[in-house]
Amino acid sequence: MNLVVAPLLIPLATAFLCALAQPSPRLQRVLSLGGALTLLICATVLLQQVLIHGAVSMTAGNWPQPFGIQFTADRLGVALVLVAALMVTIAVLWQESDVDAAPSSPALHPLLHGLVAGANGAFLTADLFNLYVWFEVALICSLGLLAQGGALRQLDATLKYFALNLVGTLLLLTAIALLYAATGHLNLVALGDAAARQDPAIMLPLIGLLLVAFLVKAAAFPFFAWLPASYHTLPGPVLALFSALLSKIGICALIRILAGVFQPGQALLCDLLGWIALLSMVTGVLGAAYHWDMRRILAFHSVSQVGYMLLAIALASRAGDAAAIFFALHHSLVKAGLFLTAAMIFRHAGHYDLRRVGGLYAARPGLAAMFLLLALSLVGIPPLSGFWGKYLIVRESLLQGEYLWAVTALGVGALTLYSMMKIWFEAFWKPHPDKSWQLPARPRLKPAYIGLGALVLVTLWMGLYPEPILGFVIDAAAMLRGETP
């Protein structure tokens, strides 16, 4: 049986069933968790298939290529689908706890699964216009999730998110229209072949426009303003899902376009992308250094970490793409874990702002250990997963003679350490500023700890035994470039 479209159909069906089950919140929660677990199993089976048989494809209506709409599960796509499945399972599980869970609303679970369907579609599609449609599905569901609270600050954040992302999708649509007019193809493989026969002077601005659209989605400098303006108004589990999925949609599309479709590589665009990556890394980390709200610190770090992925893509080699894929997987898990830890800190100490919390090292040493593992992994301290991501990027930069890029990547790592240690000292080490503060009585923490623990274990595994994943991402990069592994 062909499972390629199952990661789209399962969340869509779950969203539909959850919407039908809205008179009974209990049934809705059961359906939602069941759908998330089914997706997780299905993504694992699909990964197995891809590992054994190579990329698996399906064309709608059995149309001959390049006319049918095609879905292809290659290694990059299926790995991101697996991450999405894991994250939605954790988010739904987290809803069972009382740790900054989203206010229960009948639309919450359908929107969560709709967002996952949009993201999975964008990871798996092999058709440019179809990619636009999945971007829109994800955008519409995320708009719904952002507006859930209905308070002024949430609606304000939704507006900023809406306006900037809409401009991004309009740029994408423009690029698609012009590329179609120039080449007559939308299928990514056929588009790549047709583009190679076209005048490079015509193709360069069109590909550039496409990249700008993806950079808006990936929250890169100077288009990142939507991300730190909106993320911190979301409840904990939804925020973790957003941080794991949304910018990865843009990153995945960028890797596909630059490494796979438009070969031979666009040297000028890759050079420009490298400088954009540097500016993203530096502005993101400096923005984070200024802030005291944990969610905003972590949101600005997302911008800086997107910079690392862009830098790896800009290196335009097999090792560079492999590093970008590894970093994307690592960042999805670790950053989501950190957002969830921030929610735990909020639940225990009563605030997201570091000036209002403290004393958690004495009160919750287990949580402190989990935070430290995730934070040091984000910084890139060996032997945690972030170390391997940064090692691959810095090594490839040095091999290509881009010493400035390598040095900036290391320097930004040091500034990341500053922000993480700020959270460590303020939330865990210093005593709580309020002398009468006590741990909340009888919180429902178990589902939250299970979710967070799973992320910490995966991060530890990626760090301590990276061999299988390193081999996997190098094969994934080779697969994208159409080279033999």
Added chain:
Amino acid sequence: MIWAVALALGTVIAAGTYLALSRDLLRCLIGLALLGNGINLLLFSSGRLGSNAPPVIAAGETTLGSAANPLPQALVLTAIVISFALLCYSLVLGVRLIKLAGSDDVSRLRAAEPPATESDKPALEETA
């Protein structure tokens, strides 16, 4: 024909950009919707303009001849539906926001990112 469409496209996009840059929230949203419609027009014209022949390949031929390519027309239908849904959503959002904030001036909508009160530290965020 192509010149008339190009001129219309330029006008719509210029008007959309002008409105989208406005500080009035509703104008800004209408501007974004106009921009979307301008881009839809661009997508539509990426087929072929000015032909009213049916898009059917004649017997014995292998190409479409002078008829317009029907694919961009199908694509633009999808894009129109999406942009209309987003326009509706944004108008509801805008109206609700104006009611809650008591102002339709975009530069005064600072609820999500409140301006700093001290010179070197950001404002305390609400936790809700």
